[in-house]
Amino acid sequence: MPRIYLDNAATSYPKPPGVTDAMVRFANSCGASPGRGSYSESQVAASELERCRLQLNQLINGKNPNHIIFTLNTTDALNLAIYGIYLSQQKLDSSRRLHMVTTAMDHNSVLRPFHALRDFGVDVTFITGDPETGLVDPDVFAAAITSETCLAAVIHGSNVTGTVQDIAAIADRCRSKQVPLLVDAAQTIGHLPIDVEAMGIDLMAFPGHKGLLGPLGTGGLYIRPGLEGLLEPMRQGGTGSISEHPYQPTEMPDKFECGSHNTIGLIGLSEAVTWILDQTIESLWTHERQLIGQMIAGLSELNGVHLLGPKGIDNRCGVFSIVVPRHAPSLVSEMLERDHGILTRSGLHCAPFAHQLIGSSTSSGATRLSLGPFLSNKDVDYAINAIAEVSRPPRVVATV
Ligand SMILES: Cc1ncc(COP(=O)(O)O)c(C=O)c1O
Numbered sequence: 001m002p003r004i005y006l007d008n009a010a011t012s013y014p015k016p017p018g019v020t021d022a023m024v025r026f027a028n029s030c031g032a033s034p035g036r037g038s039y040s041e042s043q044v045a046a047s048e049l050e051r052c053r054l055q056l057n058q059l060i061n062g063k064n065p066n067h068i069i070f071t072l073n074t075t076d077a078l079n080l081a082i083y084g085i086y087l088s089q090q091k092l093d094s095s096r097r098l099h100m101v102t103t104a105m106d107h108n109s110v111l112r113p114f115h116a117l118r119d120f121g122v123d124v125t126f127i128t129g130d131p132e133t134g135l136v137d138p139d140v141f142a143a144a145i146t147s148e149t150c151l152a153a154v155i156h157g158s159n160v161t162g163t164v165q166d167i168a169a170i171a172d173r174c175r176s177k178q179v180p181l182l183v184d185a186a187q188t189i190g191h192l193p194i195d196v197e198a199m200g201i202d203l204m205a206f207p208g209h210k211g212l213l214g215p216l217g218t219g220g221l222y223i224r225p226g227l228e229g230l231l232e233p234m235r236q237g238g239t240g241s242i243s244e245h246p247y248q249p250t251e252m253p254d255k256f257e258c259g260s261h262n263t264i265g266l267i268g269l270s271e272a273v274t275w276i277l278d279q280t281i282e283s284l285w286t287h288e289r290q291l292i293g294q295m296i297a298g299l300s301e302l303n304g305v306h307l308l309g310p311k312g313i314d315n316r317c318g319v320f321s322i323v324v325p326r327h328a329p330s331l332v333s334e335m336l337e338r339d340h341g342i343l344t345r346s347g348l349h350c351a352p353f354a355h356q357l358i359g360s361s362t363s364s365g366a367t368r369l370s371l372g373p374f375l376s377n378k379d380v381d382y383a384i385n386a387i388a389e390v391s392r393p394p395r396v397v398a399t400v
Helices: 019-029 040-060 074-092 108-118 138-143 167-176 263-279 281-300 329-340 352-358 377-391
Strands: 068-071 099-103 123-127 149-155 181-184 203-207 219-223 319-323 345-347 366-370
Touching (some): 040 068, 040 219, 040 263, 068 074, 074 149, 099 108, 108 123, 108 181, 149 167, 263 281, 281 319, 329 366
Parallel strands (some): 181 203
Antiparallel strands (some): 068 219, 203 219, 319 366
């Protein structure tokens, strides 16, 4: 039986050729910490990190590679942005009542920090979306912004329904109200083209280990040049620079990066992004769009399978959640693995409000299948046939 990995929304697998080799090569032949010594190994490590920043900046059309802050994952980047803004606003005026806006489609990595900040006196508005598609109306988003709003956060691609929000329109509304927009690109970066300039993105949190095809333990936050003063660093510590100074440096990226880096992981990420740039993001997206179309067509034809979210290929990325009313989502995942070697994820996917909105929270969530660049039409066909089998009613044998 094959093993077909359809959980790329959690982390991507496999990684492009060369990623682990580059990590092992660095670990065996260099191994030094970047920017921590004048010897050549440390300088080599520093130039590797610089290369990684340059490539990421190229991929997203950023203005300055030093405005890409390396983090542990998306969650870490989102916390850095959310608490960074909260702390800087507190520093400016601790008596001011703050307000933040996000959406019901967002992930717990945004929802939980926002809920936690309520305990510190921050007002939060959760915008709802369309119960069929999960799309958020940019005008409804704009209407929630008040004179006290200091941050708006929105998910780009849903990790439940695959819904892709109209970031450019939301960013436009935020810009006109002078509110910074934080975008969670966990499910879109590396899958589809993102141009932070053209889309008007102020802050963008992203994983290195999902669509960018790097190893676990990597991620980043892009901060639009000029906005770095809006964020207070959440952490302070050694940067290898101006050590005589008692405060955190204000230079980028040191302002937000302290302590030793996950250099081995970032070397793997650099190799993975090189692969993406060589393939071109446009051609990877063309391939994924084709698989998305095939998956929607195949799943829509199955009786006894309910596909959540957008039913067309527009406003959509390669994440699919299905409900098979006959079985609990966890049983569907179990049968897909046991009988067909297909790896999926069931449950609420750390997005309880999204499941509530689209009506799948009562069925304890859904079974999720998510695409990656190494999957083929044959794999998608195989998955559709397997789901057809799992959802088919048991045959009744007549006894005479
Ligand atoms: C939309 C979304 N945001 C945030 C996260 C958290 O990502 P990470 O595991 O990189 O922290 C995920 C992970 O599944 C996600 O799907």
